[in-house]
Amino acid sequence: MSRPLESADLLARLVQAAAHFPLEQNEIDDLVARGTGPLLSRLSQLARDSKDTAFVWLLMVVVTTQFPAADEFRRTHRQLRAARPGLEHRAFLEAAVRNPGGLLMGPVEMTIVTDAVIADVDFCARHTHNTGIQRVVRQTMARWTRDHEVIPVAWTSSNESMRRLEPVELARVVQYGIPFDGVVAAPRLSLVVPFNCTVLVLEVPSYGLCDPLESIAEYSGNKVGLLGYDAIPVVSADTVPDPETDRFVKYLSVVKHSHRVAGISAAATGEFAGFVSAIAAQGLTGPETISIPLPVDIPDHEITPPTGADGKPLVLVVGSQEPRKNHRAILHAATILWREGIDFRLRFIGGGSVWFTRQFDKEIAQLSKAGHSVEVLRGISDSTLLDSYQRASFTVFPSLHEGYGLPVAESLALGVPVITSNYGSTAEIAADGGCIVIDPRSDEQLTDAMRRLLTEPELGVSLRKEISERPTRTWDNYADELWAGLVVPLEASRG
Amino acid sequence: MGTQHEQDLSTLQKERDALLERDVDTWLDWVKTEAHGYRQFENSLSWRLTKPVRWGGDFIRKARSEGVGVATGAAISRVTSRITKR
Numbered sequence: 001m002s003r004p005l006e007s008a009d010l011l012a013r014l015v016q017a018a019a020h021f022p023l024e025q026n027e028i029d030d031l032v033a034r035g036t037g038p039l040l041s042r043l044s045q046l047a048r049d050s051k052d053t054a055f056v057w058l059l060m061v062v063v064t065t066q067f068p069a070a071d072e073f074r075r076t077h078r079q080l081r082a083a084r085p086g087l088e089h090r091a092f093l094e095a096a097v098r099n100p101g102g103l104l105m106g107p108v109e110m111t112i113v114t115d116a117v118i119a120d121v122d123f124c125a126r127h128t129h130n131t132g133i134q135r136v137v138r139q140t141m142a143r144w145t146r147d148h149e150v151i152p153v154a155w156t157s158s159n160e161s162m163r164r165l166e167p168v169e170l171a172r173v174v175q176y177g178i179p180f181d182g183v184v185a186a187p188r189l190s191l192v193v194p195f196n197c198t199v200l201v202l203e204v205p206s207y208g209l210c211d212p213l214e215s216i217a218e219y220s221g222n223k224v225g226l227l228g229y230d231a232i233p234v235v236s237a238d239t240v241p242d243p244e245t246d247r248f249v250k251y252l253s254v255v256k257h258s259h260r261v262a263g264i265s266a267a268a269t270g271e272f273a274g275f276v277s278a279i280a281a282q283g284l285t286g287p288e289t290i291s292i293p294l295p296v297d298i299p300d301h302e303i304t305p306p307t308g309a310d311g312k313p314l315v316l317v318v319g320s321q322e323p324r325k326n327h328r329a330i331l332h333a334a335t336i337l338w339r340e341g342i343d344f345r346l347r348f349i350g351g352g353s354v355w356f357t358r359q360f361d362k363e364i365a366q367l368s369k370a371g372h373s374v375e376v377l378r379g380i381s382d383s384t385l386l387d388s389y390q391r392a393s394f395t396v397f398p399s400l401h402e403g404y405g406l407p408v409a410e411s412l413a414l415g416v417p418v419i420t421s422n423y424g425s426t427a428e429i430a431a432d433g434g435c436i437v438i439d440p441r442s443d444e445q446l447t448d449a450m451r452r453l454l455t456e457p458e459l460g461v462s463l464r465k466e467i468s469e470r471p472t473r474t475w476d477n478y479a480d481e482l483w484a485g486l487v488v489p490l491e492a493s494r495g
Numbered sequence: 496m497g498t499q500h501e502q503d504l505s506t507l508q509k510e511r512d513a514l515l516e517r518d519v520d521t522w523l524d525w526v527k528t529e530a531h532g533y534r535q536f537e538n539s540l541s542w543r544l545t546k547p548v549r550w551g552g553d554f555i556r557k558a559r560s561e562g563v564g565v566a567t568g569a570a571i572s573r574v575t576s577r578i579t580k581r
Contacts, residue, residue, distance in 0.1 A: 004527040007519055034508075037515025089515070093522045103526050129564065354563050379564070 009107040010063070011036040014043060016112050017062045020195055021046050021055060037089070044088035048080045054195065054221025056080060058112070061193050063092040065102035065110065066160040069211035070253075072099060073219050102160045110191040117150045117487055118192065118222075119200045120162070122209065125154040125169035130176060130382075131320065131350075132406055133229055135299055136264065137202045138176045143479035145174050148487075150200075153192050159208040164190040177382060197222045198490040201254065204229060210250040217257035223490040226255060227482075228263040228289065230403025231271035232324065239324035239400065241353065258287045259493065262486040265425035266291045268403040292485045295473040296409040296429065298389075299382055312373060313344045313454060316392035316416075318385070318407035319399065321352035321360050321376075326398045326440050331363060331374075333447040338372050342454050344393070345373040349385060389414045393460060394453045398440035402426055408435070412470065417463035419449045433466030 014036065018028045021043055031039040040063070047055040056077050060068050068076065072095065080091035096103055123129075124137045144150045152173055153162040165173070166188075171180040199222045205213055217224040233240050233248035255261065255272065256279050263269025269291035276286035315334070319325045327348065334346050348364075351357070360376075367374045377384070389395070395411040397420045405426040411418045412434050420426040422437035430437050436453070438445035452459055497505070550570070558566035 005523060007516075007523060010519065010523075034512050035516050035519075037517070037519045038512045040519065041515050086511075089518065093518065096522070097525065100526065100529050104529055351564050354558075 003106055005103055005107050007036045011039065013062045013065075013110055014039045016110070017058055018043060020058065020112065020114065022050075040089045040092070041086070044080065044083075044092060048083070048088050052221060053077065053219040057215070057220040058193070058195055059092055060095055061161070062110070062112075064096040064099055065108055065191065066096075066099050067162065067212035068095070068099070068215050070215040070218055071211075073215050101158055102156070105189075108189050108191055110193060112193045112195050113151065114194075114196050116194070117148065117198045117200065117491070118162070118194045119144070119150050119152050119202055120154075120205070120209075120213075121152045121165075121173050121202055122154040122205070123203050124173045124176075125152070125165050126172075128172065128176075132404075133203055135406060136227065136229075136294060138173060139299060139475040140202065140479050140482060142174045142176075143476060144483065147479070148483060151192065155209055156189065156191075159206070159212065161212075162192045162194070164192055194220070194222045196494060198225060198487060198494065199223070200225045200227075200487065201258070202227050204248065204251055205254065207247045207250055210247075210254055213254045214257055217254055217259070221494075223260075223494045224254075224258040225260045225262070225486045225490050226258050226287070227486075228255075228261040228268050228272040228403075230264075230268045230401070231275065232401050232403065235271060236324055236401040239322065241355065256282070256284055256286050260486055260490055261287045261289045262292045262482055263289060264292070264294045264404045265402075265428055266293070267424040267428065288489075290485050292478070292481050293425075293428065293473075294404045294406065294409065295475050295478040296412050296432075296470065297474045297478075298386060298410050298413045299475075311345075313393040314388070314391050315344050315346050315450065315454075316388055316395045316411075317346070317348045317397070318350060318389075318395060318410070319397065320350045321348065322356050324400050325350075326400050327360065328363075329398055329440065329443055329446055330396050331367065332443055333450050334372070334374070335367065336447050337451055337454065340451075342451065343373075344454055346375075347388060347392075348374075348376045349378075349380060349388060351378045386414065389416055392416050394419065394463075396446075396450065397421070397426065398438060398446055399426065400440055405429060412467055415464055415467050417453065417460055417467065419446065419453065432470045434463050434470060436463070 011032070015028070015032060018031070018039065023042075023046070031042050043059055047059050057068070057073060060073065060076055076091050076095040079094065080088055083091055102108070119141065121137055121141060124134050130138065141152060145152065152165055152170060154165055154169060155161065156163050167182045168180050171178070171182065194216070199216055201213060201224065216222055231248070233245045237245045252275060255275065261272045263272055269289050273289045276289060279286050317327065317330055321327055330346075337344070364374055364376055389411055392411070394417040395407065397405060397408050397418055399405060399421055402421070402425045405420065408418050408420050408426055408429050412429070418430070418435045420430055420435050420437060421440040427437055429435070436449045438449050440446065554566050554570055
């Protein structure tokens with residue numbers, strides 16, 4: 001446990017903050033010479049008198065070492081405005097008494113960062129999990145940290161404040177899949193306070209992060225940009241667990257105060273634009289929404305052609321096992337085709353919540369026991385995934401609701417035809433060729449499409465030709481377009 | 496040498512500064528007391544005994560919201576981090 005907080009610690013932080021207040025350097029020097037109390041008092045008065053809430057937000061963070069929730073911010077702001085002259089500073093000290101979490105850990109290193117681009121990548125930094133959102137964040141950040149000045153940040157363990165990444169965390173974000181050869185040392189807490197910055201929230205934040213992020217978006221003066229993946233937890237709430245919907249609804253409070261949202265497909269952008277229309281009823285304008293579709297590419301990985309005989313044609317299904325992915329319809333179609341005497345292997349790749357996978361696995365076990373060639377692979381490496389794509393005759397992705405549909409894009413990037421849904425983001429990807437689109441709610445259409453691809457070789461050849469003629473769009477293209485479409489306008493808007 | 500008026504102002508400012516310092520010092524004393532209490536609470540037998548139960552609760556909540564795989568990964572990271580800290 002470190003030593004307790006001392007007056008000099010607070011003074012050092014206030015001096016950092018003072019540089020951003022409308023004060024001459026000689027006045028700051030004079031206040032510093034007079035002590036922590038006089039400097040805090042003067043900054044509190046300036047924060048009260050300013051029309052810009054950013055000064056109040058900054059002073060709250062500096063005093064409490066905690067990013068305030070929006071409610072706490074409003075309470076402190078009102079207390080500050082109502083304070084008797086000369087006692088304004090008490091609003092900040094009392095805010096810290098109400099929220100002592102950060103202070104109890106003793107003094108911490110804190111840097112106020114200005115005029116910078118800060119990317120919140122908390123989940124990817126802490127975890128090795130790597131499906132849809134994490135793939136987008138890692139592919140993008142690997143390029144942005146190479147081509148631009150961007151500071152990746154995570155949050156302290158109690159979601160109190162932003163902090164710099166440890167080297168192992170940075171490697172997890174920008175060098176995923178490459179073994180980390182640095183030293184994994186005990187974490188050294190180094191807080192990052194954005195002031196007049198562009199703050200990018202590239203993931204869907206955890207429930208506990210939504211309060212401080214909402215406050216950053218609404219009060220801190222920073223410009224906040226988001227990646228809009230989808231609104232599935234609300235629009236298709238019937239297909240996801242309740243906590244996911246709760247979390248997403250909480251996240252919408254961040255969205256409504258943010259400044260720009262880049263949807264990963266036209267369909268996803270439409271969902272966020274719909275929400276922005278809805279909040280007019282709340283008297284809010286909401287963020288600008290733009291569409292920057294994800295690429296049709298594979299994750300950074302060396303491609304090696306598969307070796308060994310394959311035997312039966314492989315039908316591949318990539319994606320988490322959950323009701324929205326419509327995997328039971330695929331099992332139904334496969335069962336009918338096997339009964340018709342069409343021989344093929346069916347492989348599912350993807351994990352999922354045990355609440356869904358338990359029953360699904362039972363059905364797979366029954367089919368397998370009946371002599372059908374069907375399997376589920378979970379927790380596999382990217383190389384195994386890419387190998388499976390290359391071995392597949394075609395892939396099937398009849399999802400009921402997607403933000404994009406990375407497995408469709410990855411399949412096409414490897415030249416493998418796809419059966420996918422005829423609306424939303426998957427239809428957008430399919431529009432450039434190489435796919436058979438179907439109504440995912442029609443078992444007949446799905447069964448018929450699978451039957452045709454298994455029994456009409458010329459159809460597969462024709463789809464593969466279409467794929468070869470598709471325009472290319474890579475992760476490099478996406479990262480560049482996202483920077484130009486999301487970051488540059490936010491940078492320009494903060495002057 | 497300033498006028499009497501300037502001297503009075505300077506004295507008043509010093510007195511006011513001292514009062515402001517006292518506010519901060521009182522607050523810092525409170526922070527120290529709270530931090531001490533927090534450490535004592537964290538070191539208490541009941542808090543340490545119930546730690547596995549709380550970890551279990553965290554795991555179940557995470558598993559419900561983000562899946563068993565993610566929850567297990569987080570638990571492993573947590574244990575690894577505890578070990579490497581030592």
